[in-house]
Amino acid sequence: MKPITIFKSAFEEDTYKGLNSYPKYLLSKYIYDEKGDKLFQKIMDMSEYYLTECETEIFKENTSAIADSFNGPEGFDLIELGAGDGKKTKILLRHLASKKYDFTYQPVDISQNVLDELKASLLKELPEVEVKTQQGTYFKTLERLSDYNARKKVILVLGSNIGNLLHKDAIDFLKNIKSSMNTEDMLFMGFDQKKSPQKILDAYNDPAGITEAFNKNLLNRINQELDADFDLDSFLHWETYDPETGTAKSFLVSKIQQEVNIKKLDFTVHFKAWETIHTEISQKYDDEVVEWLADESGLRIEDSFTDSKQFYKNYVFRK
Numbered sequence: 001m002k003p004i005t006i007f008k009s010a011f012e013e014d015t016y017k018g019l020n021s022y023p024k025y026l027l028s029k030y031i032y033d034e035k036g037d038k039l040f041q042k043i044m045d046m047s048e049y050y051l052t053e054c055e056t057e058i059f060k061e062n063t064s065a066i067a068d069s070f071n072g073p074e075g076f077d078l079i080e081l082g083a084g085d086g087k088k089t090k091i092l093l094r095h096l097a098s099k100k101y102d103f104t105y106q107p108v109d110i111s112q113n114v115l116d117e118l119k120a121s122l123l124k125e126l127p128e129v130e131v132k133t134q135q136g137t138y139f140k141t142l143e144r145l146s147d148y149n150a151r152k153k154v155i156l157v158l159g160s161n162i163g164n165l166l167h168k169d170a171i172d173f174l175k176n177i178k179s180s181m182n183t184e185d186m187l188f189m190g191f192d193q194k195k196s197p198q199k200i201l202d203a204y205n206d207p208a209g210i211t212e213a214f215n216k217n218l219l220n221r222i223n224q225e226l227d228a229d230f231d232l233d234s235f236l237h238w239e240t241y242d243p244e245t246g247t248a249k250s251f252l253v254s255k256i257q258q259e260v261n262i263k264k265l266d267f268t269v270h271f272k273a274w275e276t277i278h279t280e281i282s283q284k285y286d287d288e289v290v291e292w293l294a295d296e297s298g299l300r301i302e303d304s305f306t307d308s309k310q311f312y313k314n315y316v317f318r319k
């Protein structure tokens with residue numbers, strides 16, 4: 001192992017560690033640069049990626065019930081972790097604004113660019129909504145908000161984003177959110193459900209190759225930012241789903257024996273033919289698992305909303 005001090009960023013260090021491990025891995029959070037963000041937007045619009053449609057249906061069919069559950073005696077602050085383009089949230093915002101609820105919308109993101117775009121689109125489409133963008137990591141921002149926030153907070157985490165975490169990290173994530181909550185606050189979170197394994201595999205392996213490009217953006221980023229020479233065509237995008245554990249896994253598989261040079265790390269990576277890089281998990285859930293996660297993190301499930309096919313569920317958690 002190289003001494004830690006030589007790494008100039010967490011990306012450098014994590015890339016080195018992951019590609020120096022056996023089996024090799026890379027962290028999915030690094031997929032999301034500007035190109036990765038755009039590819040993810042495209043994924044969300046694909047017919048195979050049923051998650052978007054299901055969560056949209058839940059919002060459309062239950063708008064009033066959801067809006068009512070959000071409201072507090074002095075109004076509320078709607079804090080969304082990882083808002084993206086806010087497409088689904090806008091359904092709720094439109095309703096909340098038309099019914100004149102007393103609320104602010106506070107999208108949280110690490111990227112000021114994402115926040116600026118979202119704010120500009122909201123100003124155009126829903127100028128009556130008071131938007132306070134919060135740039136920073138989720139937890140620093142939640143900590144900051146819980147310090148001064150007097151009225152009810154509703155924390156939104158949509159898109160089954162929690163599914164990209166191993167269960168133990170998901171519990172830490174929930175515990176962290178819980179520590180920023182007061183008794184009247186609530187957490188509204190989406191969990192993609194277990195379903196036909198083929199349906200899940202199709203969502204993560206579209207014939208147009210958008211998910212493949214999204215997965216390979218990890219290699220693309222290493223090429224661009226760390227001056228490496230990954231040949232993207234020599235890697236295969238491969239998806240697996242284990243119906244017992246509910247875990248979908250993405251891999252990049254080297255089709256040939258090859259060496260890749262990462263100049264900025266002064267590191268040559270050797271691949272045997274058919275050697276794998278594990279890149280992402282997308283966990284699928286059922287009520288028992290969500291109840292277990294809630295228990296482990298000291299939260300309780302108060303309510304839930306699902307779509308007509310029961311592919312997806314939004315749960316309401318309280319402290």
Ligand code: AVI
Pocket residue numbers: 043159160161162163164203204211214280281282283
């Ligand atoms: C962001 N996250 C919930 C997506 C998912 O479904 O795991 C990322 C994704 N990966 C491949 N397709 C979409």
